[in-house]
Amino acid sequence: MNKKAICALARAVIETQASSITSLLERIDDQFVEACTTLLECRGRVVVIGMGKSGHVGSKISSTLASTGTPSFFVHPAEASHGDLGMIKPSDVLLALSNSGETDEVNHILPLLKRIGVKIVAMTGNPGSTLARHADVHLNVAVAKEACPLGLAPTSSTTAALVMGDALAVSLLETRGFTREDFARSHPAGQLGRRLLLHISDIMHTGQEIPTVPVDASISQAIVEMTAKRLGMTAVQEEDGTVAGVFTDGDLRRTLDKGMDPHMTSVSAAMTRGGQQISPDALAVEAMQKMQSHSIQGLLVTDQDGQLVGALNFQDLLKAGVV
Numbered sequence: 201m202n203k204k205a206i207c208a209l210a211r212a213v214i215e216t217q218a219s220s221i222t223s224l225l226e227r228i229d230d231q232f233v234e235a236c237t238t239l240l241e242c243r244g245r246v247v248v249i250g251m252g253k254s255g256h257v258g259s260k261i262s263s264t265l266a267s268t269g270t271p272s273f274f275v276h277p278a279e280a281s282h283g284d285l286g287m288i289k290p291s292d293v294l295l296a297l298s299n300s301g302e303t304d305e306v307n308h309i310l311p312l313l314k315r316i317g318v319k320i321v322a323m324t325g326n327p328g329s330t331l332a333r334h335a336d337v338h339l340n341v342a343v344a345k346e347a348c349p350l351g352l353a354p355t356s357s358t359t360a361a362l363v364m365g366d367a368l369a370v371s372l373l374e375t376r377g378f379t380r381e382d383f384a385r386s387h388p389a390g391q392l393g394r395r396l397l398l399h400i401s402d403i404m405h406t407g408q409e410i411p412t413v414p415v416d417a418s419i420s421q422a423i424v425e426m427t428a429k430r431l432g433m434t435a436v437q438e439e440d441g442t443v444a445g446v447f448t449d450g451d452l453r454r455t456l457d458k459g460m461d462p463h464m465t466s467v468s469a470a471m472t473r474g475g476q477q478i479s480p481d482a483l484a485v486e487a488m489q490k491m492q493s494h495s496i497q498g499l500l501v502t503d504q505d506g507q508l509v510g511a512l513n514f515q516d517l518l519k520a521g522v523v
Contacts (some may be wrong), residue, residue: 263297275287404509411431413467
């Protein structure tokens with residue numbers, strides 16, 4: 201094994217691929233804008249087709265479109281000729297991929313789709329090809345050469361098509377005003393989804409699970425409540441239900457350091473007045489940020505009237521996958 205030769209080949213592949221991507225910059229022109237406009241005006245879905253490696257790339261482009269606000273699905277062109285054409289409606293737009301532009305399975309179904317009024321956006325490496333001529337809009341993704349030393353395996357050409365697909369998807373995303381919250385709604389199982397969709401009310405402890413003692417309770421009573429509820433703190437409430445403060449593990453350590461008698465000292469003398477609070481409608485990620493900025497392990501949850509409605513600690517955020 202010649203290590204230097206292997207590294208040289210790998211670098212050559214990367215340089216060739218990089219050059220192919222850079223060449224796409226000059227093709228972001230009126231045709232690209234027209235392609236974006238056609239996809240934006242689509243009243244149905246963007247149907248992506250492609251055969252072989254182009255099909256794999258097309259499937260990924262379709263997935264990216266769908267997750268960024270442009271409804272899309274992939275149809276295998278060979279299967280389309282055997283019944284799957286019924287999935288495509290006149291209100292849809294076809295995004296067809298073929299490096300040569302002469303893929304029989306793709307071109308065979310073009311007249312049928314044009315007959316029902318489907319608009320076609322083609323992505324090929326051959327502007328004079330059958331697919332390019334039949335398309336309403338053509339995007340040129342031609343490359344000078346493949347990264348494969350034999351010049352046979354689709355490498356640079358598939359990379360160029362993939363990058364152009366990403367350029368389309370991101371341009372559509374920005375134009376539609378697609379937000380992080382919109383993205384999270386289509387990715388509810390991911391960490392981003394949990395960060396942007398999960399609210400305090402979804403994970404906080406409520407009812408009997410909330411650690412709380414009256415303002416005239418002793419420190420020892422607060423310790424018993426903290427031990428029972430296991431959140432590392434307890435709320436201290438006024439008679440009207442509003443929060444007077446919070447007594448935490450840290451307050452307990454400071455109390456013992458000062459030599460206070462837990463049985464004889466009121467919790468109000470040792471608590472943190474007010475304490476850090478958060479609304480139940482706030483995002484869970486806001487709780488994490490608040491805990492980190494104040495170097496604390498828990499928060500009391502209060503409504504707009506200052507009434508205690510819940511409590512949570514850092515462990516709750518960990519369990520919910522927010523952290």
